[in-house]
Amino acid sequence: MAEIQYANCPKCSSSNIKKVGYTWWGGIIGPALLTHVKCQDCRTTFNGKTGKSNRNAIIIYSFIIYPIGFGVIAFVIFLLISVRR
Template identity: 50%
Template sequence: MQPEVACPKCQAQVTPSPVGFTWWGGALGPRMLHHVECPACHARFNGRSGLPNDRAIAIYVVVTLAVFSPLIYWVLTR
């Protein structure tokens, strides 16, 4: 069980719930970035730092595309 934290959006003291799946990271991304959701206002943020994950999500997406785009290109052009 996670401890109560202050939500960065609504400032309520809540026990955030882990996010299981997102469009940008599937099932793995939210676990890597400790992505949680406030049950009061549904804002999503980093459960460890309490800060938004926007920058980390952008880096995750760019790195994932950089790694898998050449692989997909190679498979499609064989």
């Protein structure tokens, strides 16, 4: 399997970059969608494709995903309550 080359760290220009598998804001889908990577030297996280911060993308992602997530949870709870009756 070929190693994917990520952009160097925007903060310390290290090339010791690893993919982030899981984040609190995006679970496992978010970081995969945004090519979220982490510098192993200074622990900065950024977009491995562009070499820029993912902060704005994370905010947009959260605004889209969280309402959907809460909607799904509310719907499942609603279903569970209706089934019991």
